[in-house]
Every structure is written in structure tokens, then in C-alpha cells.
Amino acid sequence: MKTAYEVLKENGQISREVLAASVYGELCELSAEVPDGAEVKPLTFEDEGGKKVFWHTSSHVLAAAVKRLYPDVKLTIGPAIGNGFYYDFDAGDMSFTPDMLDKIEAEMKKIIRDNPREERFTLPRDEAIKLMEERGEPYKILLIERVPEGEEISFYRQGEFIDLCAGPHLYSAGAIKAFKLIQCTGAYWEGDSKNKMLQRVYGVSFPEKAMLDEYLNRLEEAKKRDHRKIGREMDLFDIYEEGPGFPFFFPKGMIIRNLLEDYWRQLHREAGYEEIKTPIILSRKLWETSGHWDHYRENMYTTVIDDFDFAIKPMNCPGGLLAYKRKLHSYRDLPIRCGELGLVHRHELSGALHGLMRVRCFTQDDAHIFMMPEQIKDEIIGVYKLIDKVYSTFGFKYSIELSTRPENSIGTDEAWEQATNGLKGALDELGLTYKINEGDGAFYGPKIDFHLEDCIRRTWQCGTIQLDMNLPELFDITYVGADNQRHRPVMIHRVVFGSIERFIAILTEHFAGAFPLWLAPVQVKVLPIVDACNEYCDSLAAELDAAGIRIEK
């Protein structure tokens, strides 16, 4: 057996840039032994796998530095992520603060200067646990206990530092030529808010100093197109202390907003939608029927009117269902596509608020489609095409996720299975790639989510298509079939923009405030150079204004 390094060397594929290898598509380190004749590919920082290994080793350097400075801190996990790495520590009652990062960075530099090897070794379960007991790492013991029977339990030694880790890693830490600890923050153990909050340190690292500079530069540039900043500067919208999470839209922001709505209405008219408007406040009884009172209560604002409980709607669907029920429907009328630009209010946690991206009141470009079961696939395909058309119009890239039944949900297993398969079937027929999010669906049905990227590559959920076989049941809605009998329709909830507010935020960042002409609040600005031009400029402005051009003088 040869190591990956030896194979690559024989093939003349080794250079200083090579960080790791891929063997039959599996990520492995250069020192790993590979089967004879195996196909070995070199990985550099340009490859996803190379980055991952690079950042993973960086996280070990971070952890080693923290252990040197704060020996009582307990190790948990420290993976590579999309743009860097982090390591979570249990620091007891101590909280990491930004000024500690400088000290940790300095210690990391020392470690990297020593260029320690990343040495892999494996241990049987009992010895592995013993080692971690000796080193006082209770979280690692927990992790060891979870390693399935028969699987190797591997460790990496880096100087005096030893960590339970599946790897792979760089040959040695000296390859890390530039790094920066970005921030420290709290993060829950296992990502569960019921668990203890750990101390997380985020960092990035690169094989060249210039790459770090470029990265930091990009972050600075991204800050400049933050929609909160541009929104204030361009006088589009803002949020005040008096209304946390409740945004104000100013005249120029309203121009964009109204144009988006005009565009939306036109598109939906063409796609066979009709439009309604349902009340913002509705009786508690309605929310009890829909299940929201039981499943969504903490997020709802409530009020009392004439001694009766009411709630401000967090979703439009119950109103939409009442509207459907106002009369008898024939199978000939289906599908009914009923849109509503509905203003909803949700009590989001204060720490979750984020400009227009995450607010406590927003307008969903909602629509409910009522149909016969055999129409499901075509309708979903139709909605997908609508969403794709809108996103392409603005030049957005998006990713798709399918979310399945959550724990706290209503409805029968059969209904959920049928609905989930309906969504899956449509996605597969469209030949789309998507990620499955187990247990992430709405409480009344599974959903397909569309995620758009913002300027610093955070993704935001915008469009969603949710198939619902539960609310039609709870509201006992029907249609009259060809057999003259009552049947239960199936319902789709869907949004394209998602929320007008969030969509405007993403547009603002996407275009850095330079909106396409048709959306620009000011399309033409008339600037007189000298007073002699004033009169002409006035008449020119009047002419443009009369032609429906949005001008400013």
C-alpha cells in the first residue's frame, strides 16, 4: 500500500498547492494509505474538499490555542463551514469576548510557526474513552459513545493537542499562511436552544495572505450594499425604535413596492389567478379551527374585542378558506387560484429581527389554490414556473429545499405521505435538484422552499409551495364532483416574493441600490448647470413628467 502522497508524486501531481486528496470521490489526507491502483486526485484550496480540509485543520489550531490559554475549557466540535471554520467550547461560566480573540490569534500564530504535524491514530472504544477522561473532555466521551459499533474511532495529535476527529487533515498546520478570527458568540450545544450555550469562535484561513485581504475586502464591500444602509440613504424605508420589527416605507420605497405589486398582479392575472383581501383581525374561534391557536400561539398577537378573544393574523390561509366557503364550488371551477397580498403579523424573537429581512409584520404575496387531487402535480409545476420566471426576471440564483413533517403537526400519516409524495413527484418531474429538510415543514403540510442569496451569501427563504390536506378537512370545504357528490379539495399555499419586505431587501442588496429602470424610484434627474438653463430644465422636466417618467429636479 502506498500513501496518497506517494501515488500523486509518482503521477507528477504533487505541488505545494496540494492540500489533500480525493480517492474514488472520498476526501482523504495525503498521508493516508490508499489501495493499489486506486484513482487518486489532488485537491488544492480551489477545490471544495481542499478548503474543507484546510479549514478543519485551522479549527484544530484554534482549539489548541484556546486550550493553551484556557486549560479548563472543554472541547466540543469544530467543523469547517461554507466560508471558514468554527470551534465550540464549553467555557463554564466564562464568556468569550472580542478582546480575547487577539490573544488567541497570537497563540495560533505560535502554533503555526512550529508547523506541527497532524498525526492520526485510532483507539478501541474503551481506550478512547479513557484517553478523553484523562484529558478531561466530557463532550468528547459523549461523542465517542455515539460512534456506531465497528466504526473506527480516530484522533489527531497536533503537538501537545489531541482531538477526537474523523479528519481528514492537512499534513501539517504550517500550510496556514493567513487567518483571522472573525468573531465569538454563543451557540447552543447540538443546536438546541434547550441545551447549554457554548462559546463559539468563528475564523477564516487561507494559504496566502492576499486571499485573506481579498476576503476581508469583500466583506467590507458587502457592508456597503446592506439594505438597511441603502434604504436609509436612498430614503426608501427604515425601522425605528418605536416599532421594532415594524418597518416604515417612505415615498420612494412605496414606488418600488407598488411597482412590484403591479408586476405581481399582472403576472398572476395572466396565470389565471383572482385576488381577494381578508381581514387582519379574526376571531379566536377561527384560529382554534385552523390549529394556529394550539400550534402557533406564541407567535400571535392577540386582542380582546367586546370581551371576545381575537388574533391578528399570522397567516392568510384561514381567511382564504372562509372566502372559499362562501359558496358552493363545482369541479368545473377547479382549480381555483385565489391570491391575496396579505399583511400578517408574527411575534418574532427580538434577537431574530434583521432589517426588512426579518420583521414582525410583512405582506405575503400569498395565494391558495383549491383543486382536485389529480390536479396537484400540474398545479405545482405551474407555481414553480411562475416562481422561476420572477426570480429569473431579477437575475436571482436560488436553491430548492423540500421540508417534511415536523413533530408538532396536525393531520393523519396518510395525508402527510400523500402530500409529501405530491411535492416530490412534481420536483422530480421537473428534474430539479433539491435538498430534503426532514421535519422542517409547516405544521399543516410539507413544503418546497426557494432560497435566495444575499450580498454576503447568506440565504433567505422567499418562495414556498406548501401542499395542505389538513386545513380543507378542518374547515370542511368541499366541491361538487361530476357524480353530484361532495368531495374534499386539496389546497396549495404558495408565495413567490415570499414577503414583499424581504424581497425588496434582497433586491436592494442585489442591485446595490441601482435598481433596474422600471423599478427605480427616480428614473431621470434633471440637473441645470447654470441659471440660464433653468427655464429649459423646467420645461424638459414637465415634458418627461407628462410622459410618465419619474423625474427629479
Add this chain to the structure above:
RNA sequence: GCUAAUGUGGCUCAGCCGGUAGAGCAGUUGAUUCGUAAUCAACAGGUCGUGGGUUCGAGUCCCACCAUUAGCUCCA
């Protein structure tokens, strides 16, 4: 909600070890009409997030609350 940081005129920020606020831009007025982001001058604008406390005295120190920012959780 949790962890950390921040909160000074419309905006961006300065204000050292506590002695009672400063700049640039924006605004107003006047002058300038000069070729590609802000010419000159004057004026106006702040109970320093809120409420307590320490002190002879607090923007500066302490406490509580509110809001914001980053991340976690959650989500359109």
C-alpha cells in the same frame, strides 16, 4: 429568548485618567454659475437611548430597562 458588543445633532463619527458637548456631510440664508460626488460665508440644529444610583460634579463610573448589530435558536 440566549451569548457578546454598541447606543452622542437627519447621516457618519470625535470626546483622554469624571469638570457640565465638537467635526464633516445634509438643512437654511446669502454670495458664486465655476464641466462631471459635495465653491465660499454665515446661521440653525444635541436635556449625549430611557430610568435610577455613586459623586461637590457624569456623555464619561455602577445597576435596571429599551433598541440596534453579529451569531445561536426560529423563520417569509
